[in-house]
Amino acid sequence: MTAIPLWVRRPAGERVGWLRTVDHKEIGVLYIGMGVAFFAFGGLEALLIRAQLATPEARLLDPETFNQAFTVHGVTMILLAIVPLLVGFANYLVPLMIGARDVAFPRLNALSFWLSLIGGVVLYFSFLAGGAPDTGWFSYAPLSERAFAPGTGVDYYILGLAVNGAGTIIGAINIAVTILLMRCPGMAISRVPLFVWMTLITSVLILGAYPALTAALVMLFVDRQLGGHFFDPAGGGQAVLWQHLFWFFGHPEVYIMVLPAMGMISEVIPVFSRKPIFGYAFVAGSSVAIAFLSFSVWAHHMFAVGLGDTENAIFSATSMLIAIPTGVKIFNWIATMVGGRLRLTTAMLFAVGFIAMFVIGGLSGVSLAVVPIDLAVTDSYYVVAHLHYVLFGGTMLGIFAGAYYWFPKMSGRLLSEVLGRWHFWTTFVGFNLTFLPQHWLGAVGMPRRVFTYAASTGWGPLNLISTIGAAILAIAMVIFFVNVLRSLRSGEVAGDDPWDAFTLEWSTTSPPPPENFATIPAVTGRRPLWDRKHPESRDGR
Amino acid sequence: MQSYPATVRPPADAIGTLSIIVGVIALLIFIGVEGALVFAIWRYRASRHLGGEAATFERNRRLEIAWTAAPALILAVIFILTLGTMAEINGAGVPAAMRITATGHQWWWEFSYGGVKTANELHIPVGTPIDLEVSSADVIHSFWVPDLGPKKDMLPGVTNRLRLLAPRAGSYEGQCAEFCGIEHAWMRIRVVAQSQTEFDAWLRTQAEPRTTSDTKAEQILLANICVSCHTIRGTTAAGTAGPDLTHVGGRATLGAGVIPNDVASMRAWLADPQRYKPGALMPSVPLSTTDLDALANYLVSLK
Numbered sequence: 001m002t003a004i005p006l007w008v009r010r011p012a013g014e015r016v017g018w019l020r021t022v023d024h025k026e027i028g029v030l031y032i033g034m035g036v037a038f039f040a041f042g043g044l045e046a047l048l049i050r051a052q053l054a055t056p057e058a059r060l061l062d063p064e065t066f067n068q069a070f071t072v073h074g075v076t077m078i079l080l081a082i083v084p085l086l087v088g089f090a091n092y093l094v095p096l097m098i099g100a101r102d103v104a105f106p107r108l109n110a111l112s113f114w115l116s117l118i119g120g121v122v123l124y125f126s127f128l129a130g131g132a133p134d135t136g137w138f139s140y141a142p143l144s145e146r147a148f149a150p151g152t153g154v155d156y157y158i159l160g161l162a163v164n165g166a167g168t169i170i171g172a173i174n175i176a177v178t179i180l181l182m183r184c185p186g187m188a189i190s191r192v193p194l195f196v197w198m199t200l201i202t203s204v205l206i207l208g209a210y211p212a213l214t215a216a217l218v219m220l221f222v223d224r225q226l227g228g229h230f231f232d233p234a235g236g237g238q239a240v241l242w243q244h245l246f247w248f249f250g251h252p253e254v255y256i257m258v259l260p261a262m263g264m265i266s267e268v269i270p271v272f273s274r275k276p277i278f279g280y281a282f283v284a285g286s287s288v289a290i291a292f293l294s295f296s297v298w299a300h301h302m303f304a305v306g307l308g309d310t311e312n313a314i315f316s317a318t319s320m321l322i323a324i325p326t327g328v329k330i331f332n333w334i335a336t337m338v339g340g341r342l343r344l345t346t347a348m349l350f351a352v353g354f355i356a357m358f359v360i361g362g363l364s365g366v367s368l369a370v371v372p373i374d375l376a377v378t379d380s381y382y383v384v385a386h387l388h389y390v391l392f393g394g395t396m397l398g399i400f401a402g403a404y405y406w407f408p409k410m411s412g413r414l415l416s417e418v419l420g421r422w423h424f425w426t427t428f429v430g431f432n433l434t435f436l437p438q439h440w441l442g443a444v445g446m447p448r449r450v451f452t453y454a455a456s457t458g459w460g461p462l463n464l465i466s467t468i469g470a471a472i473l474a475i476a477m478v479i480f481f482v483n484v485l486r487s488l489r490s491g492e493v494a495g496d497d498p499w500d501a502f503t504l505e506w507s508t509t510s511p512p513p514p515e516n517f518a519t520i521p522a523v524t525g526r527r528p529l530w531d532r533k534h535p536e537s538r539d540g541r
Numbered sequence: 542m543q544s545y546p547a548t549v550r551p552p553a554d555a556i557g558t559l560s561i562i563v564g565v566i567a568l569l570i571f572i573g574v575e576g577a578l579v580f581a582i583w584r585y586r587a588s589r590h591l592g593g594e595a596a597t598f599e600r601n602r603r604l605e606i607a608w609t610a611a612p613a614l615i616l617a618v619i620f621i622l623t624l625g626t627m628a629e630i631n632g633a634g635v636p637a638a639m640r641i642t643a644t645g646h647q648w649w650w651e652f653s654y655g656g657v658k659t660a661n662e663l664h665i666p667v668g669t670p671i672d673l674e675v676s677s678a679d680v681i682h683s684f685w686v687p688d689l690g691p692k693k694d695m696l697p698g699v700t701n702r703l704r705l706l707a708p709r710a711g712s713y714e715g716q717c718a719e720f721c722g723i724e725h726a727w728m729r730i731r732v733v734a735q736s737q738t739e740f741d742a743w744l745r746t747q748a749e750p751r752t753t754s755d756t757k758a759e760q761i762l763l764a765n766i767c768v769s770c771h772t773i774r775g776t777t778a779a780g781t782a783g784p785d786l787t788h789v790g791g792r793a794t795l796g797a798g799v800i801p802n803d804v805a806s807m808r809a810w811l812a813d814p815q816r817y818k819p820g821a822l823m824p825s826v827p828l829s830t831t832d833l834d835a836l837a838n839y840l841v842s843l844k
Binding site for chain 2: 062063064067134135136140142143148233234238239240273274275276277278279280281282304305306309312313316317320321323324327328330331332334335337338339340341342343344352355356359360363364366367370371372373375376378379380443444445447448449450451452453454456457537
């Protein structure tokens, strides 16, 4: 057995070094490891949910267990899987891509990771401490108040999310400062790779959005533990206040989860099309537009609350507006492929899969901005389908594209393309079987978050198809893990630049040495490595 | 009672039309974009051995402005249609012929017709514009009957209004759409739309005290904790935490949809409500077999 570069960078006796590392690449790997572990937990919870809903009036799970499962599934996938995975890639790649030796504040970086992880551990500890939270990932008051949720589950939710959020906020400051101040000579902000652009915008979004969540959590804590009445109408509070605060965080959070994945495929598609990205300025600029707009759309989660037609119309308009910069990116990616020489590697397949699935999530998103349609289908399985087309069909496929693309850099070894293709196609089939039927289920009346449904509703067959899809999706994930483990053990050695890529991370060894570069590079264009390899046709002239 | 003007459609129809328009637009965009994507992959895949180098163009300002402006125009059209339908589903200025109050409870519905209370089944006259004034006694619920159109959240301390118009006689099924706790799944609604005459007769009956009396059964009810949550008008049972049972025998289901309403089901429900609706706020009341029989028969007879 040959050495595994990812893990054997230290002698066996120094493995504890992972606990005290301040190296951005190791912290990136820790973040990704955390994300993968929680992705597995969240996936198991999803399988429990789908197993219970496979047939009408099933009694596999009791309602309490079901409610805990869907609550923890949501919190896990959003805050403990997707965000850490994206932050992990950003941690690993941003300094490499901008030609820096590390992030601006390496110790703070370690603090962010450990806070994020401890937040997740606190949340999961609730299972051992008398019951997990069972009020849904957005945990609406007053259901989350002590009168209706007397157990400790919601308290663990408050504590876990607040600690996890503190880690995420600190990490965002670190990444933003790194991108703004630590770029190598010649790396103007108009030349940074688009993944770095998206990460910068994501950091700004985190800094705007997460404090609103923290504030709401503190208020809920005051209500529950100190006798406050922020969200208690009987004591003069307002139930709807929680929703405003939560969604002021919650909608930017969607873009926090989507923009970095868009950044990933904006790296993958040009390299495998053998062309520069089409419309760099539009892709970057449209993300700034998304960032601004994302703070003005939150009440589209609340059209049925009764805010009034004027408010609903305004938030409908802003929500439709945000579709424009989002749509522009799709056209840019396709235009990047036009005229190229497409190498359909697994990474490229997942990137194309992102576009194909995200279009569906985007179109259903526009339909949800149309107030009357939203009033018909909000809080139904239509919304469940929509959000999974965005977050699985979009973000997760983007993360898989990034995983196949950058795994060789991180580990020094290529993933198997054969297993990769199996992984892609089982994911594609399983995903669509799971979530496509849910649009119909929602439209005909199946609310989300029900632990069962009456046989007379006729929702059984589509739910069964959805559950079969989830099982196929689970097999797809097993194929991926097998691929990763096989490759770590005996994968083909990648070399520095297996994809003939464009950006600086591929100019150093795989995996990169401590401090990344022997000498800090100087760049003259958006594709520094391409320029080095093809001095006759340099970019950025 | 005034009849609904033919120019104003039931909310469900208005939403249906808008959904078809938006759905067709979305389908065309879907076909266009996915088609372009598939074409690009097929046309420019390296395995076709196209020869030569990849193109090097990386911008086209005119094209980019065009594909920013085109979606903006489409969305502007959708937004204008949205505003029109929003006004329409709220009644388009046509006053309601009737107001009914709906209150969400964990996990059942209370409907009040000017003080005449009933539960879980909402009777309305067909073809008549009705304002349902919705609120909640505890957590947030949401009133949703898909075939009647939009849903409306029910918040404690707030009264929201939902315009209902049933286009045809018959029963419409729905359920709570906002997660409201352990038995959210079994908070079903049945809307019964009937002719004005039938509705008037139904409402007259509901306004009456109990239709039958049974001294033994009523004694059992009054001697147990049933009385602290339930009302049967005509007896001294006047609890308000649970559904009004004055005419419970006339309803189609028990436990807001969890089991049908007949003597056998009623008896099983009384014996152990937690078996059918675990977590529901109704406790199991220890009753003898004969008491259970008497009580079940009595309650089902309260038409």
